[in-house]
Amino acid sequence: MPARKSPDTASRIPSGKAATINDIARLAGVSKKTVSRIINNSPLVRKDTREKVEALMREVGYTPDPLARGLAFRRSFLIGMVYDNPTAQYIVDMQYGALDALRDSGFELVVHPCDSRTPNYIDGVRRFVQQQKLHGVMLVPRASEDQKLADMLAELGCRYSRIVPVGFEDNDGRMIVTHDREGAVEAADYLLTLGHRDIALITGPLTYRSAIERTNGFLDTLAQRGVEVPKARIIEASYTFESGVAAAEKLFAARQRPTAIFCGNDEMAAGVYKVALRAGISIPRDLSVVGYDDSPLASRLWPSLTSVRRHTRDTGRIAAGTLIRTDTAPLAVASVRPHLIVRDSCQPPP
Amino acid sequence: MPARKSPDTASRIPSGKAATINDIARLAGVSKKTVSRIINNSPLVRKDTREKVEALMREVGYTPDPLARGLAFRRSFLIGMVYDNPTAQYIVDMQYGALDALRDSGFELVVHPCDSRTPNYIDGVRRFVQQQKLHGVMLVPRASEDQKLADMLAELGCRYSRIVPVGFEDNDGRMIVTHDREGAVEAADYLLTLGHRDIALITGPLTYRSAIERTNGFLDTLAQRGVEVPKARIIEASYTFESGVAAAEKLFAARQRPTAIFCGNDEMAAGVYKVALRAGISIPRDLSVVGYDDSPLASRLWPSLTSVRRHTRDTGRIAAGTLIRTDTAPLAVASVRPHLIVRDSCQPPP
DNA sequence: CTGAAAGCGCTTACAG
DNA sequence: CTGAAAGCGCTTACAG
Numbered sequence: 001m002p003a004r005k006s007p008d009t010a011s012r013i014p015s016g017k018a019a020t021i022n023d024i025a026r027l028a029g030v031s032k033k034t035v036s037r038i039i040n041n042s043p044l045v046r047k048d049t050r051e052k053v054e055a056l057m058r059e060v061g062y063t064p065d066p067l068a069r070g071l072a073f074r075r076s077f078l079i080g081m082v083y084d085n086p087t088a089q090y091i092v093d094m095q096y097g098a099l100d101a102l103r104d105s106g107f108e109l110v111v112h113p114c115d116s117r118t119p120n121y122i123d124g125v126r127r128f129v130q131q132q133k134l135h136g137v138m139l140v141p142r143a144s145e146d147q148k149l150a151d152m153l154a155e156l157g158c159r160y161s162r163i164v165p166v167g168f169e170d171n172d173g174r175m176i177v178t179h180d181r182e183g184a185v186e187a188a189d190y191l192l193t194l195g196h197r198d199i200a201l202i203t204g205p206l207t208y209r210s211a212i213e214r215t216n217g218f219l220d221t222l223a224q225r226g227v228e229v230p231k232a233r234i235i236e237a238s239y240t241f242e243s244g245v246a247a248a249e250k251l252f253a254a255r256q257r258p259t260a261i262f263c264g265n266d267e268m269a270a271g272v273y274k275v276a277l278r279a280g281i282s283i284p285r286d287l288s289v290v291g292y293d294d295s296p297l298a299s300r301l302w303p304s305l306t307s308v309r310r311h312t313r314d315t316g317r318i319a320a321g322t323l324i325r326t327d328t329a330p331l332a333v334a335s336v337r338p339h340l341i342v343r344d345s346c347q348p349p350p
Numbered sequence: 351m352p353a354r355k356s357p358d359t360a361s362r363i364p365s366g367k368a369a370t371i372n373d374i375a376r377l378a379g380v381s382k383k384t385v386s387r388i389i390n391n392s393p394l395v396r397k398d399t400r401e402k403v404e405a406l407m408r409e410v411g412y413t414p415d416p417l418a419r420g421l422a423f424r425r426s427f428l429i430g431m432v433y434d435n436p437t438a439q440y441i442v443d444m445q446y447g448a449l450d451a452l453r454d455s456g457f458e459l460v461v462h463p464c465d466s467r468t469p470n471y472i473d474g475v476r477r478f479v480q481q482q483k484l485h486g487v488m489l490v491p492r493a494s495e496d497q498k499l500a501d502m503l504a505e506l507g508c509r510y511s512r513i514v515p516v517g518f519e520d521n522d523g524r525m526i527v528t529h530d531r532e533g534a535v536e537a538a539d540y541l542l543t544l545g546h547r548d549i550a551l552i553t554g555p556l557t558y559r560s561a562i563e564r565t566n567g568f569l570d571t572l573a574q575r576g577v578e579v580p581k582a583r584i585i586e587a588s589y590t591f592e593s594g595v596a597a598a599e600k601l602f603a604a605r606q607r608p609t610a611i612f613c614g615n616d617e618m619a620a621g622v623y624k625v626a627l628r629a630g631i632s633i634p635r636d637l638s639v640v641g642y643d644d645s646p647l648a649s650r651l652w653p654s655l656t657s658v659r660r661h662t663r664d665t666g667r668i669a670a671g672t673l674i675r676t677d678t679a680p681l682a683v684a685s686v687r688p689h690l691i692v693r694d695s696c697q698p699p700p
Numbered sequence: 701c702t703g704a705a706a707g708c709g710c711t712t713a714c715a716g
Numbered sequence: 717c718t719g720a721a722a723g724c725g726c727t728t729a730c731a732g
Contacts, residue, residue, distance in 0.1 A: 018480070020708090020709055020710085021709060021710060022709080022710095030718080030719090031718065031719045031720075032709090032710080032711095032719090033711085033712095033718070033719055033720085034717090034718060034719075036710070036711065036712095037717095037718085039710090040711085044717055044718080045717070045718085046717060046718090049717085049718090063477075063481050064709080064710070065421070065483070065708085065709055065710070066481065066482060067417055067420040067421045067426055067483060067708085067709080067710090068421050068708070068709030068710035068711090068724090069709080069710055069711075070417040070710090070724095071415070071417045071418050071421050071708090071709080071710070071711090071724050071725065071726085072709080072710045072711035072712075072723080072724055073710085073711070073712095073724085074711095074724070076417055078458075078460075088438040088439040088441070088442040088443075088646070089438040089439075091438070091442055092438040092441055092442060093438075095461060095463075096463065099461070099463065106481075108428075108460045108478075108482060109460065109461055110428075110458045110459065110460055111445060111449070111459055111461055113445075113446065113449065127413075128458075130368070131413050131416065131456075132416060132458060133415070133417060241646075241649065241650055267650070270650040273652060274650075274652045277652045278652065296438070296591075296647075297646075297647065297650060299591065300591055300617070300620040300624075300647060300650075300651075301650075301651075302623060302624045302627045302628065370724090370725055370726085371725060371726060372725080372726095380702080380703090381702065381703045381704075382703090382725090382726080382727095383702070383703055383704085383727085383728095384701090384702060384703075386726070386727060386728095387701095387702085389726090390727085393701095394701055394702080395701070395702085396701060396702090399701085399702090414725080414726070415724085415725055415726070417724085417725080417726090418708090418724070418725030418726035418727090419725080419726055419727075420708095420726090421708050421709065421710085421724090421725080421726070421727090422707080422708055422725080422726045422727035422728075423708085423726085423727070423728095424708070424727095
């Protein structure tokens with residue numbers, strides 16, 4: 001179904017089907033190769049030729065067929081998003097960001113969730129990339145931390161971008177560095193400033209660099225101000241609500257309860273809320289809580305949760321944008337910095 | 351990069367690039383048309399020919415190029431998912447379901463969020479569908495309720511499936527009916543059985559059929575048991591947390607407070623929780639609350655929220671599956687039925 | 701049941 | 717700066 005065409009040119013295009021490069025070439029009185037050059041922004045076209053042809057393309061509503069272009073290029077106009085993060089809001093925000101970058105670019109976003117715990121998930125991604133001849137792939141945490149996955153893409157010659165904490169080296173793909181440490185540092189500063197000294201920490205799985213960064217950033221900041229956190233108050237959990245519940249139960253069973261808890265994400269903070277509410281521990285009067293993610297949950301909980309915002313949508317926009325741009329140096333490193341959103345879940349210790 | 355090939359046949363395929371239909375035809379000693387027939391499951395192939403060729407395809411790891419097939423078919427191997435629902439978990443579940451159906455089918459999922467409140471969003475979807483030559487489109491609530499959107503797809507000849515409440519007619523697309531009424535009926539039955547009579551209702555926007563279905567299902571069930579809900583206790587909100595807060599404030603300001611509230615979704619129920627907790631109203635002792643969606647929020651809240659589950663992933667699987675299948679009658683109507691998940695947010699009235 | 705020819709709508713060499 | 721020829725990897729008529 002061709003887009004609206006003015007009657008005069010419309011009559012010269014086979015009705016009922018969209019215009020092709022041949023129609024444009026014929027109507028403009030140039031070769032299809034010239035039209036092709038214009039489509040691909042080649043500088044080897046005279047300005048007035050370009051303008052004449054572009055006007056015609058607009059008039060007949062011509063857009064080149066990505067299938068035909070892909071076949072000739074041996075590469076599709078699809079960007080793959082590969083992820084194994086279970087947090088819905090994070091995924092959706094990342095998708096929105098990617099789509100922001102892809103809008104009106106002719107590229108589309110193909111989603112590919114996977115489970116990095118299964119042994120051959122990398123083969124699954126490889127098939128996806130090869131079969132669809134993807135133009136590029138964004139690797140989203142936590143899969144983005146898997147060096148084997150990145151290596152496979154490099155070997156395939158597929159361009160990719162990785163969203164990773166500091167500490168990664170990559171000569172093949174573009175990196176977007178999330179600086180998780182800084183968010184944790186801000187959380188620590190905030191709790192210290194409120195006067196807290198009896199502080200506990202519920203971390204994500206320390207097999208992930210992001211969890212390590214958050215943990216170290218938090219503990220280092222406390223240590224710099226002379227606050228040591230006893231081992232019993234550092235609990236490694238799994239980023240799930242249930243693991244947050246279990247961790248909180250352990251912390252509250254101790255002789256002396258902490259006056260503040262920093263959680264590696266909001267899900268686990270919600271677990272702390274549940275245990276505290278059930279036990280009659282008032283937040284923030286008896287206990288201050290800080291989360292990480294600034295998920296919708298943070299404002300839905302009561303009292304609303306102070307949490308570290310990650311700018312996920314911006315991250316997605318950069319990660320996708322870098323895959324379709326040709327003008328920038330492909331290997332530069334981009335940075336996204338988190339920051340603390342203060343709400344109602346903290347106050348000075350009792 | 352071709353998949354693993356045994357040395358004998360590998361040597362007969364140009365190294366460094368994947369096998370094509372020509373390689374398969376040559377190695378199998380048949381014409382490429384025969385290979386094509388096998389790819390497309392044509393019955394016009396002798397059984398032993400088929401088996402021989404299929405074995406060869408497996409051996410060399412051949413998969414047909416979707417770009418080339420798409421160009422020849424004038425239709426891609428992409429399924430579009432069009433949605434304007436803001437709830438992250440719902441979207442992600444729907445995507446997972448769709449991907450369940452598409453796995454190993456050769457089709458991929460391309461996401462297309464849109465904003466049905468902008469005047470020309472339908473043009474955006476049209477461009478998406480036409481330009482990518484989509485094989486099919488799933489319409490997800492609430493965009494799925496827009497008849498103009500469905501009509502546009504029908505006019506384009508693009509196959510589509512719609513996830514809709516009862517009450518829609520569609521001769522062009524497949525419908526997956528969600529039976530929202532039944533979930534609301536279950537919620538009403540449950541509250542009545544607990545002994546509630548002073549019941550309030552916070553609905554979604556009544557411009558949506560789904561919100562109307564839930565509202566009517568709830569009110570009709572109460573009426574059948576002789577319970578009338580005064581107008582002041584029926585508040586139309588907008589499915590957001592904030593609108594739930596505002597609705598709860600209005601309900602609690604009344605002379606007599608209801609003993610139970612049914613909310614059109616969990617977001618608004620979380621708003622009720624916030625207002626109740628802030629006001630010292632104990633859930634479920636003083637107030638019972640029922641939500642709709644069974645989102646992650648439902649179990650994260652404390653006390654955990656009784657809510658209606660929608661089986662979103664199953665819905666997505668059916669909606670996508672119907673677009674790539676050729677064996678079933680395309681216009682049959684599928685049904686997905688909600689049901690109540692009882693948690694800790696309700697008890698008999700004080 | 702099988703195949704040779706032409707074509708899908710583009711791009712890549714290659715020439716000028 | 718511009719173009720004619722060949723090709724990307726498939727499928728659709730058309731023949732047999």
